[in-house]
Amino acid sequence: MVVKNKANITIADVAKKAGVSKTTISRYLNGKFEFMSDESKSRIQEVIEELNFRPNKLARSLKSSKSRLIGVLISDISNPFFSILVQGISDTCNQHGYHVLVANTNNATAKEQEYILSMIDQRVEGFIVNTTGFNTEFLREIEDNYVPIVLADRPVFSDTFDTVKSDDQQATMDIIHYLAAKGFSRVGFFSEPILNVGTRIIRQQTYRQACKEILRIEPQEYEVGVKEKEKAQRFAREFVSRNEGYKKVIFTANGLTMLTMLEAIHALGLRMPEDVAICGFENWPWMEFVGSSGITAISLPSYEIGVECVNRIMLRLEATTKIKPVTIKLPTKLNIRGSTE
Amino acid sequence: MVVKNKANITIADVAKKAGVSKTTISRYLNGKFEFMSDESKSRIQEVIEELNFRPNKLARSLKSSKSRLIGVLISDISNPFFSILVQGISDTCNQHGYHVLVANTNNATAKEQEYILSMIDQRVEGFIVNTTGFNTEFLREIEDNYVPIVLADRPVFSDTFDTVKSDDQQATMDIIHYLAAKGFSRVGFFSEPILNVGTRIIRQQTYRQACKEILRIEPQEYEVGVKEKEKAQRFAREFVSRNEGYKKVIFTANGLTMLTMLEAIHALGLRMPEDVAICGFENWPWMEFVGSSGITAISLPSYEIGVECVNRIMLRLEATTKIKPVTIKLPTKLNIRGSTE
DNA sequence: CTGAAAGCGCTAACAT
DNA sequence: ATGTTAGCGCTTTCAG
Numbered sequence: 001m002v003v004k005n006k007a008n009i010t011i012a013d014v015a016k017k018a019g020v021s022k023t024t025i026s027r028y029l030n031g032k033f034e035f036m037s038d039e040s041k042s043r044i045q046e047v048i049e050e051l052n053f054r055p056n057k058l059a060r061s062l063k064s065s066k067s068r069l070i071g072v073l074i075s076d077i078s079n080p081f082f083s084i085l086v087q088g089i090s091d092t093c094n095q096h097g098y099h100v101l102v103a104n105t106n107n108a109t110a111k112e113q114e115y116i117l118s119m120i121d122q123r124v125e126g127f128i129v130n131t132t133g134f135n136t137e138f139l140r141e142i143e144d145n146y147v148p149i150v151l152a153d154r155p156v157f158s159d160t161f162d163t164v165k166s167d168d169q170q171a172t173m174d175i176i177h178y179l180a181a182k183g184f185s186r187v188g189f190f191s192e193p194i195l196n197v198g199t200r201i202i203r204q205q206t207y208r209q210a211c212k213e214i215l216r217i218e219p220q221e222y223e224v225g226v227k228e229k230e231k232a233q234r235f236a237r238e239f240v241s242r243n244e245g246y247k248k249v250i251f252t253a254n255g256l257t258m259l260t261m262l263e264a265i266h267a268l269g270l271r272m273p274e275d276v277a278i279c280g281f282e283n284w285p286w287m288e289f290v291g292s293s294g295i296t297a298i299s300l301p302s303y304e305i306g307v308e309c310v311n312r313i314m315l316r317l318e319a320t321t322k323i324k325p326v327t328i329k330l331p332t333k334l335n336i337r338g339s340t341e
Numbered sequence: 342m343v344v345k346n347k348a349n350i351t352i353a354d355v356a357k358k359a360g361v362s363k364t365t366i367s368r369y370l371n372g373k374f375e376f377m378s379d380e381s382k383s384r385i386q387e388v389i390e391e392l393n394f395r396p397n398k399l400a401r402s403l404k405s406s407k408s409r410l411i412g413v414l415i416s417d418i419s420n421p422f423f424s425i426l427v428q429g430i431s432d433t434c435n436q437h438g439y440h441v442l443v444a445n446t447n448n449a450t451a452k453e454q455e456y457i458l459s460m461i462d463q464r465v466e467g468f469i470v471n472t473t474g475f476n477t478e479f480l481r482e483i484e485d486n487y488v489p490i491v492l493a494d495r496p497v498f499s500d501t502f503d504t505v506k507s508d509d510q511q512a513t514m515d516i517i518h519y520l521a522a523k524g525f526s527r528v529g530f531f532s533e534p535i536l537n538v539g540t541r542i543i544r545q546q547t548y549r550q551a552c553k554e555i556l557r558i559e560p561q562e563y564e565v566g567v568k569e570k571e572k573a574q575r576f577a578r579e580f581v582s583r584n585e586g587y588k589k590v591i592f593t594a595n596g597l598t599m600l601t602m603l604e605a606i607h608a609l610g611l612r613m614p615e616d617v618a619i620c621g622f623e624n625w626p627w628m629e630f631v632g633s634s635g636i637t638a639i640s641l642p643s644y645e646i647g648v649e650c651v652n653r654i655m656l657r658l659e660a661t662t663k664i665k666p667v668t669i670k671l672p673t674k675l676n677i678r679g680s681t682e
Numbered sequence: 683c684t685g686a687a688a689g690c691g692c693t694a695a696c697a698t
Numbered sequence: 699a700t701g702t703t704a705g706c707g708c709t710t711t712c713a714g
Contacts, residue, residue, distance in 0.1 A: 010707055021685045026709055035683045057462040058403045059707035062690050067399065069442075069463075077431065078644075083424030090418065090445045094456070099463065101410075102443045104431045115435070121398040122410075122440065259626050266630040285600050286627045289607040303419075351691055362701045367693055376699045400691035403706050 009053045018047040029055055061123060070313060071119035071127045072102045073112055075154075081255060081282060081302050082130060085152060088306020089128055096314055098125075107194070109134040120146055126313040128152050128306075133196035148316035150309045155198035160325055162316075164308040166300045167329035168199065168281075172206035173214075174334055175279060175298060179249055180214050182340060184277060186243040187215060190235070190261055191253035193223035203253050203281065226256050232264035240276050249273070249340060252280030258297070262290065277340045283333075293338025301330040350394045359388040370396055402464060411654060412460035412468045413443045414453055416495075422596060422623060422643050423471060426493060429647020430469055437655055439466075448535070450475040461487055467654040469493050469647075474537035489657040491650045496539035501666055503657075505649040507641045508670035509540065509622075513547035514555075515675055516620065516639060520590055521555050523681060525618060527584040528556060531576070531602055532594035534564040544594050544622065567597050573605035581617050590614070590681060593621030599638070603631065618681045624674075634679025642671040 011029075015022045020040055027036060028044045047053075061067040070093050074082050086102060093100050101124055103115040109132045116127065116138075126148045129139065136156045143149045143161070151163040179187055189207045191200050204221070211219045220242070222235045239250065250265075252258040258280045270276055272291045279296035287295040308328055316323055352370075356363045361381055368377060369385045388394070402408040411434050415423050427443060434441050442465060444456040450473045457468065457479075467489045470480065477497045484490045484502070492504040520528055530548045532541050545562070552560045561583070563576045580591065591606075593599040599621045611617050613632045620637035628636040649669055657664055 008707095011709095012707080022708080023685055023710080024683090027684090030709080037683065040683085054458070054462050056403075056464070056707050058399060058408065058464050059690090060709080062397075062399045062403050062692090063707080063709050065399075065690080076428075078421065078425045078428045080419065080421050080424065083421065083427075084419045086424075086443070087417075087419045087445050090443060091447075094444060099442045099444065099456075099460065101440045102427070102431060103435060103440065104428050106432075117395070119440065121395050123397070123399050262627070262630050284627075286603070286625075286631065289603050290627065290631055349691095352693095353691080363692080364694080364701060365699085368700090371693085378699060381699080397691050400706090401693080403708090404691080404693050406706080 009051045011053075011055065014044070014047050014051060014053050017051065018043050020044065065123060067123040067125060068098050069119075069122060069124045070098050070100050070310070071116065071122075071124040072100045073105050073115060073127065073129045073131070074102065075105055075107045075130050075132060077102070077104045079256070080284065081153075081300060084302035085130070085306045088303035089152075089310055090306075092307045092310035096310065098310075105132060107132050113138055116142060125317055126150070128309045128313065130154055131156060133198065148313055150312045152305055152309045153199060155202070155327065157198065159327075162312045162325045163327040164305050164312065165199065165327070165329060166305065166332050168202045168332075169206045170329070171281070171298050171332040171334070172203055173210055174332075175251070175296075176207070176210040176214050178334060178336070179251075179279070179340065182247075184247045184249045184340070185215065186217065186220070186246045186248035187211070187251050188220040188222060188239045188243075188248070189251050189253065190222045190224060190257050190280075192257055193225055200253055207251070224257065224260055226260055228260070229263060229267070232260045233268055236261060236264040236268055236270065236276070240270065247277070249277035249279060252278070254280070255282035255284060258282065258295070262295075272339045273341050279340050283335050287335075288337065291339050293341070296337045296340040297335050299333040299335060301332065304330050350392045352394075352396065355385070355388050355392060355394050358392065359384050361385065406464060408464040408466060409439050410460075410463060410465045411439050411441050411651070412457065412463075412465040413441050414446050414456060414468065414470045414472070415443065416446055416448045416471050416473060418443070418445045420597070421625065422494075422641060425643035426471070426647045429644035430493075430651055431647075433648045433651035437651065439651075446473060448473050454479055457483060466658055467491070469650045469654065471495055472497065474539065489654055491653045493646055493650045494540060496543070496668065498539065500668075503653045503666045504668040505646050505653065506540065506668070506670060507646065507673050509543045509673075510547045511670070512622070512639050512673040512675070513544055514551055515673075516592070516637075517548070517551040517555050519675060519677070520592075520620070520681065523588075525588045525590045525681070526556065527558065527561070527587040527589035528552070528592050529561040529563060529580045529584075529589070530592050530594065531563045531565060531598050531621075533598055534566055541594055548592070565598065565601055567601055569601070570604060570608070573601045574609055577602060577605040577609055577611065577617070581611065588618070590618035590620060593619070595621070596623030596625060599623065599636070603636075613680045614682050620681050624676050628676075629678065632680050634682070637678045637681040638676050640674040640676060642673065645671050 011022050011025045015025050090100050101119055105112045112132050112135050128150050130152045131154050151161050153165050155163045208219045211217050224232045250261050281298050283297035283299040287297050352363050352366045356366050431441050442460055446453045453473050453476050469491050471493045472495050492502050494506050496504045549560045552558050565573045591602050613619055622639050624638035624640040628638050
């Protein structure tokens, strides 16, 4: 029988039964044993176990304004990248004795605001936000007036927030160096048409830089949404014919775009890498056996990003002085497979 | 400026400024306008907007023992099946004005207990549990003494819990009927060696039943863990040679096992479906273009399971009388592709 | 070493 | 139609 505090035992019941005051119980619960007699201590412990007493966190929180809750806002939790991020966040928070309040914003700016405000009403102690990108001012106000915020994965172009993300510049330069060495003289950048997502922007800008510095070509960029199957096929065809005679590769900015383009390639009956090669951001287990010998892809440190986000929040919660915001870039890994042979 | 309740405005401040009592403010906040003058009402509204007042949910919760929080325990949130489930749960809870406290149990029985107890301390109003399977007694105690529980996806063999899951019996019978009609006389059941997970057990039992009633063969069952690459290859080879001369198909009990076996098939250089066919539970986008023409797979209603779980909880929270526990089985869909041609 | 009492912000029974 | 008052369960001065 693990459970039996049916009667809603409170600190007062424990105090009465132990023959001490509520204060002493409170001290016991908070580990303030310095000036407590050993008798009291062991007596209290006995009674607590006997009554199966567990303190009401709501009451504690109300009194202390410390809820031991972290608010987590995720743009799309069904995306494995983000669910692993949440796993990292959740596991680490739990280790610190915190719980996470998770909400799915579905990339909607208004929902992001609404949920954040509502979580503040619950007195969360901090936020980890995978932001939609349109709430920079709002987030700054929250951070200024309430609790710390760490941005997960998606930066905003303002250095006032702690940000934890993958090192996308490095990753992009690395993969393009690799592609160039393999003889791919034409690299097309394929991404989702989502405005304002810092991650995409950084990958795209680094791609452009790499086009100039490494490949010495004009960038070839395509924006295609997840549901736009026809457009994806048109773009694939266009990219292939436009670069006739060159070794060419489709470079996708994220896992969803990879899926979109793989579908198109499959539908068009193109061979990888003979007709067109492919590679991109986000590495998933199934990529090992798609095509004749797998898809070249960049592993992102999703779990570790989650862990670091929590570490930053905890740092700020413990800090007594202001801490300067930093951007933490975690290393990625390039997995080379047959799709870029 | 959306935010500016820096000074922690309380109901008392609003009352003072509006020239009424705290009670009236409280009534206003709770929509008890029946006996309130229109002057008071509009005056209060003004002041609330002016001061940007938002009620402290912690205080409300302490008073009412209603936290507007639902606890969600997930065995492995990095698994897309579960992350979509969480999405369904989270979206639906938010629609009802609830937030979700999410914890990842990593299939650990002790963690499941620990997090549940801790969430009770936070006064969550209900639980949605994707249980490890070893906490039946514990969960029953929680439900008896505290708050409603709904089991998501994984049933336990006890009819005392509300359970929401996919209709695995139907799905299994359907796919085996389909396979039999296609001429597959040998079907092997491949699953993870996890004990006590109701979902696996049901799929396996139905498979056995189908072996008897439809295929009229002895069941051929293999248990292989996600990391056991060699074992997977051994089993694949064994299954193929054992059923030499028959049309045979590997039937995987979940997405992870599908990945494990695809890897093995790929490593062994087996052709699908010529050397061995494959199909299984869980349908993902990438399955459309693995192999020459996709993988046959069963779509599971993950999101809808999440939605229904919340509906059940809400039903219980609103109910005044005891509600009889039910098991809700949601329909699946068979996606036929080239791997079972 | 311990306790009395005040109060966190809100709600609700009981007045009026 | 509105206010007074007493808590919800805990923490924390302040006083012994």
